[in-house]
Amino acid sequence: MTDLDPHRHDRPGRPDRPGRLVAEAVRVSFSAATSGAPPTIALDALSVDVAGGEVVALIGPNGCGKSTFLRVAAGLLRPDHGRVVLDGVPVTAPDPRIGLVFQEPRLLPWRSVADNVTYPLELAGWPRERRAVRLAELLHVVGLEWAAALRPVQLSGGMRQRAAIARAMALAPEVLLLDEPFSALDALSRERFNLELLRLQERTATTVVIVTHSIPEAILVADRVLVLSPRPGRVVAEVRIDAPRPRLIEALDQAFVSRAAAEIRSHLELGEQVA
């Protein structure tokens, strides 16, 4: 049974499912470039509780520290205060249980798509045969079998980001963190790739935290949308998206979508006023 098996976790929906990511009162500040000036506080007392297998979207104005939060959650950045805990174990360094997808695909240009996707496995010391087996699964899941031998420059932007997602899934993480993964794509492709991401999430029951600045994107993918305030970032509101899963674009009721969008927007504006 692999992580790509839909019944990987026997008790779906239970709060003790693996992949629960909790951020407790996270505070991050950056020392100012000029000495004497006060440090910039990027995040302040940010607390988030994401259940195992849940999809949470973080939305907020530019510079509210969304990406900073993902860096903390991925163990790339140590918070000044607070901590991030995954399934009871604090995340203090990059962790194989967490997969990270950046805003840009960040593929190694001199490697083929296949070698990019298996890069984490190579670093983790997997033998070649095992890598090949896993590669076939991953490429199948993101529909890139045909591109295995291609180089990143031969792919479109969306395809590259797909390869990056396959790479982030390589070590079968419990949590997938995505930092505005499709922001470089046009609106139509974006919708398509978001739906793909959902199919992937439904198949693997991976916990997903996606950072976005698009309200429709947040409503389309998330179970819960967390609205962040401008810097320093804090959660100012939580909007539940009670739409059925697997989520289909046709099944999303337009009245419901506009209501959710209006609610998120009001919180976004409120957050700006407060700051």
Place this chain on the structure above:
Amino acid sequence: MTGDPVLTGAGIGARDGGAVTPFVPAPPAPLTARLGRVVAEVWPTAASFVAFILVWKLVIAIGTLPAFILPAPELVAQRFVSAWLDGTIPPHAWTTFVEVVLGFAVGAGAGLVAGYALARSRLIERLLSPYLVAAQAVPILALAPLLALWFGPGLLAKVIICGLIVFFPVAVSTMVGIRSIDRGLLELAAALRATRRQVLTTIEIPWALPAILGGLRVGVTLAVVGAIVGEWAGADKGLGVLVNLARGSLFDIPLLFATLATIALLGIACYLVVVLVERRVVGLR
């Protein structure tokens, strides 16, 4: 975005139908076609060489230069062949070749290590860069007699002189290459828990390779210069020595030209080796 699969919501499968043409390696071309490609690649070089010889011949024909100033090309060609066959050039050429190869290896090796250290540490850069630039600013021609005095007339002095002159371009190009690394890729490697060594082999070296090879190209031609300069500063063998002999005690000007041609060919051969290596390792990008 033309090649993106259409998603119907039934699951992400292999619904590719990508418009990006799959990359199929070309089958080995027949011999005649390959020969044609070689000809196509080589003819401009060959043509420029023929033109060079013609101009040379023309200068001889219309000028009234004595043969000890500028011998005719056919005279030089004749002497070139005879000097290679009668054993005049080969021992000298071998000596110079060994100096070039060892000097290049030492200089390039040190340049790679130093360039990497300079790129990775501001402190090392501040400590070393004044000396590096000073060493580069003092002409090797002025430094060579001192080095010959210190290290004797043997191979060692030449390798050091050669190495010194190769060092700078390789160190600078390595530093620039390593500095230019996309920070996003380093962050990716950190997120994937890559070790220091893995970062070096999977990201830093491949990224910096084109820049490093550019430095090696410059370095390898300078290695020939270094060897000849080193020989001039004191040696009993080598193409630099032969140049002096042909001009001085032997007064064999065609031999002087034949020796110069040998030096040029040595430089071109070394350069071509680096270019071929470059094509192999980065040509695929």
